[in-house]
Amino acid sequence: MNDAFHAVKPDDVGLSGERLARVDAWREALIRDGKLAGATTLVMRRGQVAHLGCSGLADMERGVAMTPDSILRIYSMTKPLTSVAIMMLYEEGRFQLDDPVTRFLPCFRDMRVFTGGSRGSFESVPAERDITFRDLLTHTAGLTYGFMQSTLVDAMYREQGVDFQTSDRSLGEVVELAASLPLLAQPGRAWNYSIATDVLGHLVAVISGQDFGDFMRQRIIAPLGMADTDFHVPEHKLPRFAACYARGQDGRPVLIDDPREGRFSAPRAICSGGGGLVSTVWDYARFCRFLLNKGELEGVRLLGRKTVELMMSNHLDGDMAAMGQARFSESTYTGIGFGLGFSVMLDPARAQILGTPGECAWGGAASTAFWVDPVEDMAVILLTQLMPSSTYPLRRELRVLTYQAITD
Template identity: 75%
Template sequence: MQGESVEPEAVGLSSERLERIVPWMRAYVEDGRLPGLSVTVARRGGVAFSRAHGLSDLARGTPMAHDTIVRVYSMTKPLTSTAIMMLYEEGRFQLDDPVTRFLPEFRDMRVLTGGSRLRPETVPAERDITVRDLLTHTSGLTYGFMESTLVDQMYRDQGVDFQTAETSLADVVARAARLPLLAQPGAEWNYSIATDVLGHLVAVIAGVPFDTFLRERIIRPLGMVDTDFHVPAEKLARFASNYALGQDGRLTLIDDAAEGRYARPRAVPSGGGGLVSTAADYGRFCRFILGGGALDGVRLLGRKTVALMTANHLPGDLAEMGQPRFSESSYSGIGFGLGFSVMLDPARAQILGTPGEVAWGGAASTAFWIDPAEDLFVILLTQLMPSSTWPVRRELRVLTYAALTD
């Protein structure tokens, strides 16, 4: 479980104000904007609010529930970042080490300056990509799905897609390494496949497959019983289908729970977006971070390492690091640590929050945030792509923080 249920007032929250979340949830479902959703609000070790509304599968009429399994997509990234930092604690590398120490395919990288798909113009990278560059999305790598730059197009042309590839993690990383970078390493913040590269780096350094490392060293020790890269047959009845808005504005199925690609083991375990999980499981991960790297007597990271991961590693906020083309976060007032966004200034971000709070979201509109100063975490689960369809995350932040009473 993500913690024992408690009365909101016992942990400094208003029951009356938390109940405002319920009609908000209902409105999204009854208006046909979301198939179903669940919200968990936990503070001071107890769960003060945990509700589910709507359906996890429209065709089958399956209710959304607390144990519904969903695609968390990029909420995989903090777990992958935890994995590489566990190896960091073992003395295997330093954050400023070039990744070429372990992945020689990234030697002699070039950076795109212009040209076309057939005749790209490039210059040599001024330095190698470092491990910290990968953790902070300042490596110069990108995502093919963004469809906004020539490098994005090259990714699509060469099959650099960790979600759909059927070869191997090493193969897709090697394909990416043969293509130019979008920017000089360290120069800009660009959301990217960097965390997928970190997954491969974990496998190379640890000498075991990445998915094996994640299961044996993080998922099982933390008691995340429903978290994996696919959904076994005996759990498919609890797995949600995934939706998008069709041209008519109605919810349209894009990945079926029982017959989609998560119903079988994946050839490429995506460290950037491959996991499925539940509210209870991800709540355990949030408690682990709030606990400074330990949960229920199991310590995976030292508290100073967690403090480093949850600090801002950028010179300023995301808005100052070039012109980000996509993020699971806003840009002004938000920095980035080693695997999480970091709240720097709620006034600049124009949203309620606390400096030092860490967060991220997934492509199907899922989200979490962890507020160490308030000893609080919140998890939002649903299945609607893309995550920018509705402002559910910002609305839930306001509803949640408005319920604090001490």
Template identity: 65%
Template sequence: MQGETASEPRALGLCPDRLERIDGWMRANVAAGKVAGLSVMLARGGKTAFFRTHGRADIARDKPFAPDTIARIYSMTKPLTSVAVMMLYEEGRFQLDDPITRFLPEFSDLRVLTGGNRAKFESEPARRLITIRDLLTHTSGLTYGFMEATLVDALYRQNGVDFGEAQEAGLAEVVGRLARQPLLAQPGAEWNYSVATDVLGHLVAVVSGQDFADFLRERVIAPLGMVDTDFFVPADKLPRLAANYSLFRDRTLKLYDDAVDSRFANPPACPSGGGGLVSTAADYMRFCRFLLRRGELEGTRLLGRKTVDLMLTNHLDGDLAAMGQPRFSETAYTGIGFGLGFSVMLDPARAQIVGTPGEVAWGGLASTAFWVDPAEDLAVVLLTQLIPSSALPLRRELRVLTYAALVD
């Protein structure tokens, strides 16, 4: 299915025939039953060069994946939460290397796991406090319970440290549970993908004095004109929500979350800054354009250009691979750094994928993805609903197809 009318690709430095390879790739993935449906939106120079949808948003109801289909973007929520944090930073509310205990005193007496088991773990005192910058860069020592790779992960699951859509406790309560668990690593020592951005959501609420979901809606989402982006789908928009599927070992799709009887049909008790939003391709492209325009979109400025530059800069000592042994994330590790809310391409040769140093990206649990390439004035949004995101190399394949179409 064709999306919105695209600008003439050649005028944007793109080869129309090579762009059509993306369409063929989309059709092939649907025909092979790898995904139910998907959309790809590509913009260059602020203009849409390609926007197509194929397949079904809901297999059982034979509903097509449309240009305005609403999808769960999960961890693509993190960049928006990071923008909210940096807006407060620009207001002089804190410095990035301030300890989070300035606002969240429950994190004062942290310990770091050294051994043991769930019944009795061994630990040592944290050598320093977690900073706001640690949370933004995932170097805080926190982790995710769903990884099921470490004892700390198990303690999260055992003690209700879960910011998912089924959580019945409020955001402050879950953060309080988190603060009572040991850290996986010393603050600043390792890069570990984690619930850090959920803590940032609570930090936004405490610093601003406003409910986090309301802050994000009123200060970020609404000003950017992201009309279909929220922590839940209201009843009048529910027919546009896609079903979410899992790809089983037999390579068949199984329903994970229904399009009508969805967990996202009601406001969550615990709005997740790390993974709680739904959105559309057009909405998220507005966010990408905001980044490309260094903090401004259509006359609305949320951040200063120097602040955006800081966010899009690698803040690690080297790449992710040099910062310990990452267990899981929405990106590769070698040749990839991390800024304040995004991965940052450092070296395409080391990353073994075509790209541009300085491009930023992230993805979500249901195989969604975006990247923004300032040097090429390029942004790409991929929406589908397939769990887990590691099931297929969709993001890497789309990246190659996209960059192959650049001809200017």
């Protein structure tokens, strides 16, 4: 058990140990059936760890077991930390949520919105207004991702190299490339999962005058005691770094990123605010506790209570189903809204899943997930390494298995 956490009996925090054992059975079956190489699950309630389980291998090729100290790619679970970074600057009075980002990034002036045509000759209209900070935080800026492969704008991103994971360009250069391409929708009109949080990372650097990666390490990661969280894995920690897999033709995991030789094994050209961090279950549990504590952890306060409450509020006009198109799998759409950096549960009945209104969540491309439930004072983390996250309905299954264990 990590020194910062105290293990308790589930019954001491209103959970059934017998029912929580279903999480272990589920996780172990996923390994036994060859769907996952390895996985870790953690359930925390009232600040205490009531469940922690690890199964399988972090690295099948080397026979390395999955443990609570294993380091994994969390991809889009980076986004909430980047959102905390920009909101720290918001609290310093550097900008307002409805301010246009052109105050700091003039490259986003005079944007145009794609309306039709082909890559060689597309049609567009002028944007009705500038993109705001709120648009970026809620993924309603009209930006997109190249990997979506759903629209011509996605294709333009791929052709022009708008990729914050693999590019050799600087963070600012890739942001400027994105700003040279048309928007997918008018700012504020539609929810589209996008590079918006990478743009926020660049804004953190521009507004603070500090390299984005350094800001994250010095002002968030270190103060929260997230000792193994970073944008790359140093050499002495590589033995703890998990391999990343995809589902093979026979249904079993196939290696797609070797932990000793992949791009996370050395410092990277871009620290991606949208998906660049690696972490451990212990480190992310500290971040979850920080959120549940409304911006404070062990005497260190990074955000005020009211700011965290604002982040955990739905900022969409309704749910994501009313404002977006289901083109990704980090969340369902119906009954789920979006706050400033993560999804927000609005109506569990409409979402057709156990949960609590006001619960915040997000996941990563390698099938990782977390959620924090302020009403139940509870957090759940799933760490594994299987791409894409749509391969199996792991998140929905784990939701049922954890919420059904509440007894008080």
